[in-house]
Amino acid sequence: MSDHKTMTLTLIVWRQKGPSDPGKFETYTAKGITEHHSFLEMLDCVNEDLIYSGKEPIVFDHDCREGICGMCSQVINGLAHGGRDRTTVCQLHMRTFKDGDTIYIEPWRARAFPIIKDLVCDRTALDTIVQAGAYVSCHTGGVPDGNAILIPKPAADEAMDAAECVGCGACVAGCPNGAAMLFTGAKVSQFAVIPQGKAEAAERVKALTDAMTECGFGNCTNHYECQTACPKGINVKFIARMNREFLKAQFS
Amino acid sequence: MQLLTSSIGRKIVMAITGQAMVLFAVIHLLGNSSIFGWLNGGINAYAEHLHSLPLPIIIGFRLALLAMVCIHIWFGIQLTMENRGGRPQQYAVKAAQKATFASENMIWTGCLIGLFLVYHLLHFTFQVISPETAALKNLVPLHDQMVPNVLGMVVAGFKNFFVSFIYAGGMVVLFLHLSHGIQSFFQTMGWSCDKSQPIIVKLGSLVALVLFAGYVIIPLTVFFGILKG
Numbered sequence: 001m002s003d004h005k006t007m008t009l010t011l012i013v014w015r016q017k018g019p020s021d022p023g024k025f026e027t028y029t030a031k032g033i034t035e036h037h038s039f040l041e042m043l044d045c046v047n048e049d050l051i052y053s054g055k056e057p058i059v060f061d062h063d064c065r066e067g068i069c070g071m072c073s074q075v076i077n078g079l080a081h082g083g084r085d086r087t088t089v090c091q092l093h094m095r096t097f098k099d100g101d102t103i104y105i106e107p108w109r110a111r112a113f114p115i116i117k118d119l120v121c122d123r124t125a126l127d128t129i130v131q132a133g134a135y136v137s138c139h140t141g142g143v144p145d146g147n148a149i150l151i152p153k154p155a156a157d158e159a160m161d162a163a164e165c166v167g168c169g170a171c172v173a174g175c176p177n178g179a180a181m182l183f184t185g186a187k188v189s190q191f192a193v194i195p196q197g198k199a200e201a202a203e204r205v206k207a208l209t210d211a212m213t214e215c216g217f218g219n220c221t222n223h224y225e226c227q228t229a230c231p232k233g234i235n236v237k238f239i240a241r242m243n244r245e246f247l248k249a250q251f252s
Numbered sequence: 253m254q255l256l257t258s259s260i261g262r263k264i265v266m267a268i269t270g271q272a273m274v275l276f277a278v279i280h281l282l283g284n285s286s287i288f289g290w291l292n293g294g295i296n297a298y299a300e301h302l303h304s305l306p307l308p309i310i311i312g313f314r315l316a317l318l319a320m321v322c323i324h325i326w327f328g329i330q331l332t333m334e335n336r337g338g339r340p341q342q343y344a345v346k347a348a349q350k351a352t353f354a355s356e357n358m359i360w361t362g363c364l365i366g367l368f369l370v371y372h373l374l375h376f377t378f379q380v381i382s383p384e385t386a387a388l389k390n391l392v393p394l395h396d397q398m399v400p401n402v403l404g405m406v407v408a409g410f411k412n413f414f415v416s417f418i419y420a421g422g423m424v425v426l427f428l429h430l431s432h433g434i435q436s437f438f439q440t441m442g443w444s445c446d447k448s449q450p451i452i453v454k455l456g457s458l459v460a461l462v463l464f465a466g467y468v469i470i471p472l473t474v475f476f477g478i479l480k481g
Contacts, residue, residue, distance in 0.1 A: 012344070025344065078347030104345045111340055176351060178338030209260055218338020219259045219331050221358065222436040223351035236439070237446040244442025246260045 004034040007099035011046065013058055014106045016115050023115070025104075028058075035095035039082065040065060040072060042094055043105075059118040067091040067231065070168030074119050075106040080170035080229040088168065088231045108169050110178030112216040123169045125215035126183060130167075132211035133204045134187040136196050155193045162190035164232040174229030177218030182226035184212045185238035192245050202249035205242060260440075262327045267440040269324040270433050274459075276317060277426075281466045287403065287479065293394050299387070299402040300394065325366060332359045354432040361429040368422035375409060382409065407481035410474035419471045423464050430460035 009030040016023030030046050037045070040062050047057035063071040072089035076082035082092040097103065107115050112125040163186070171182035188205050191197025197204070220239060227236045255261035286298040293300075303310070354361070371381070379386035385408040387400035409415045434456030438444045444452050473479040 075343055078343050078345030079349065083347070083349065104343075106343055106345075109339055109341050109343060111338055174349075176339060176348075176356065177335035179335070206254065209258060213259050216338070218335040219263060220440075221331075221335060221355065222432070222439045223348070223355050225348060225350050228349040235446045237444065237449060240439050240442045240444045240449070242442075243260055243264070243440055246258075247264065247442060250254060250261075 004036065005099075006032045006034055007094070007097070007101075009033060009042075009097060009100070010102040012102065012104045013119070015058070015118055016107075018117060019114055033094050035093065037094045038065070038090055039074075039076070039092040039094065040090045059120050061120050062090060065090040068166060070166030070231075073108045073121060073123070073169055073173070075104075075108065075173055077104050080108070080173040081168075081231050083228075085228075086231055086233050091231075108173035110169075110172045110175075110217070112178060112180065113169060113172065121169075123167070125217070126167050126169060126172075126180065128215050129180065129184055129208055129211045130187060133200070133207035134191070136191065137200060140196075149195055151194055158193045159190045159197075162186040162193075162234065162238050165230075165234050166232060168231060170229040170231060171226035171234070172217065174225040175218065175220075176223060176225065177221055178216075179220050179226075180212050180215070180217040181220040181239045181242070182230060182234055182236065184208050185236075185240075185242035186234050188242040188245055189238040192241065201245055202252045205245040205249050209242070209246060262331060263440045266324060266327050266331065267437045269320040269327075271437045272320055273317075273324065274430060274434060274437075274463075277430075277463055281463060284470060285466065287406065287470060295402050295406065296392065296394055296399050300399040303400075321366075321369070325362070328359060328362055352432065354428040358429060358432060361425045364425045365422070365429055368418070368425065371418060372422070375415075376405065379405070385409065404481050406470070407474050407479065410471040413475070416471040416475045420468050423468045426467070427460050427464035430463065431457040434459055 011028045011030055012025050013028060014023060015026045028046055028050070030042055031049075033042050033045065040060070043058060043060060050057045061071045061073050063069040065072075067088045067090060070088070072081070074081070074089045076089070076092070081087055081089050082096070084092055084096060105119065107113075107119045108121045108123075113121040113123055115121045165183060165186040167183065169183070172178055172180050175181075188201075188208055191204060192201045222236075224236050226239075227234065255265060283298050283302070284295070287295040291298055348356070375381040379388055383389070385405045387402045387405040390401040390404055391398040392401040392404070393399075410419070435453045436456075438452045438456075439449065470479070
């Protein structure tokens, strides 16, 4: 038996039976939680208790549980992924909470992300944006020789910074307008800064931003909530770059 | 035309019209500051200089300003309504990390500035709020000619507590609007990067603060009797 001190927490969790159910908050008690539990492991404990007592467990998305897949989509106490810098829900540990805390857990809320059940929402809209042109359309063949296309190191770094996005949707969840500008900005930028992507930059920015609007995302009002919500630290400079690419595309 | 229909396009139009109005506010303040006497003849001479410009220039300038105000308001309302729909259901816990009172209330500060502008135009441009002190009816001599007494009208207006209060309040709202609006312009035009962006946010607020201080000092100095007619 471990000698860890345990804590007891009150959880106020959004429960929604299906897409058309209005949904409501329900209160649960999480007992025997140690500071080493991750947030998802804490929910696992609560779910086990629920299953033992014959109740339906809380449904939530998760996959890698090591902070790289972007599946865990929960707004904890009003902040996407719990508000810790560059941290997904699965990497949020219970040591950030203390015994007796009350924690609100809600799904991503945005028009473009309809809720499927409880804390699970449908983020297909992000895929729709990618499908609109976040790729290079020509056939690229096999892996090219390392120095066949010379790319300056700063450009390669910039593209990699944008490509760090795991598509979790926290930027949309954090945005008061439910806008996907940081996500779309990252996709536009990761191609726009390297030679392979430059050729189609104008078509790409138009197609992606159109898809963004058609999916029901709002418009950017430069609050920069997205940047703080992002677990991968994607910078709002990529939104500025997308705006710049958009302006350029009007004259090409 | 994607500029008038798309998400980013309409924001760019908002940004350009907004920034043009900021430039106007800067020039307007420089002109107003002639009330402190750096121009020979003061604000009366400045007003006379403006009104002696060719009529097509005056009308053209006013129409351009009116158009910018209308476009800014039209797209502002349109985008705000779309944005409210972007997150139809709010979170139970509201915990903004970066958004500010100013950034979240642009539509309301914008509406208040619109109302203030109407009052300001009725007061000093069309001069119907207090007709007895209207500059156009009270001519004073200046450099061998009779010119409207703008100084008298401004001083008589700002001696009144409520008038001064409305102007000071209007400037507080303008400060809030611009403290978010100026930095927003650079982000929307794409003229910022990770290094410059935090600096632009601070500089934007600073410019808004300078404009606020510059404008509010006129009613304050008149009300407290430092500036006399």
